[in-house]
Amino acid sequence: MDKSDKIIVGISIGDTNGIGIEVILKTFEDKRMLDFCTPVLFGSNKVISYHKKVLKLNNNINGVASVDKIIHGKINLVNVWKEEIKFDLGKTTDIGGKYALKSLQAAVNSLKENKVDVLVTAPINKDNIQSKEFDFPGHTEYLEESLEGKSLMILMSDDLRIGLITGHIPLAQVSETITPDLIKEKVYIMHSCLKQDFNINKPKIAVLGLNPHCGDHGVIGKEDDEIIRPTIKEIQETGKLVFGPYAADGFFGSKTYEQFDGVLAMYHDQGLAPFKALSFGNGVNFTAGLSKIRTSPDHGTGFDIAGKNKANHLSFQEALFSAINIHKNRIEYQNLIQNALKV
Known part of the structure; x- marks a missing residue:
């Protein structure tokens, strides 16, 4: 596969005090994952570096200012914010919700602008993310409001x-x-x-x-x-x-x-x-019916094990593969419809 043809997967990092970043990093510890897609995380170098240090993970991250600057074959990180934030791993805090929303908003905007092909979301806390900008019971309702479709x-x-x-x-x-x-x-x-x-x-x-x-x-x-x-x-x-x-x-x-x-x-x-x-x-949780593809793992923020290097990344990995496969299936389906109409 030509590197420029790889599916670009946008990834929101979820609650900064949960296990979202851990399952993301563990998924891409296997470098073969980069043969299937080009991942683009939306967050902050400082946040990812903190989690890498706590979890003793060694992923190489390519920080970029925008999706236009990503490099295929690497784990890319769009720096959505630069300020330092306070971490309270395993706890629900306003800060954790605030920056989970910043990551999600940036990822969804890139999805709407076709800068990423699909979206995979790490878990949020449905309580601390609530604000004037996010008055929804969860990801599904927020995405329905943001994207076309039911x-x-x-x-x-x-x-x-x-x-x-x-x-x-x-x-x-x-x-x-x-x-x-x-x-x-x-x-x-x-x-x-x-x-x-x-x-x-x-x-x-x-x-x-x-x-x-x-x-x-x-x-x-x-x-x-x-x-x-x-x-x-x-x-x-x-x-x-x-x-x-x-x-x-x-x-x-x-x-x-x-x-x-x-x-x-x-x-x-x-x-x-x-x-x-x-x-x-x-x-895998899949939000069907929308103009864009979004998947997520089937678990929550995992506050009870956050920062302990105990999180299982397999559900997140399955969410990633599911988004890629659904994207390919949609393209194939559209091609079949177009060819049928031509006949």
């Missing part, structure tokens, strides 16, 4: 992809939020995503029920019979292979998920609890 949060591993019909909202609001239009929107996003991002020609999608046992014909709630089933039937009439609703406990307990290309859960923990039980440490 988002769908998908947690994925080699044999499982789980999307969320409702995301970071209180459980008390879930049932009133689920509407036929929302279910249709998320099904269509997942269907499109599976085709263009994963090269699956005829995706097969499962939809989970809301209530225990899918309501038991109204005994434990009416939403499954009155909202979810009729909506799935309506979607099926368009020719899409969408099935359900399935009771979540039996669906995962019997490994029925292995029969589907994608699964849609009604709310956050209904999808993420089984996913992390099955795939934690190797999973």
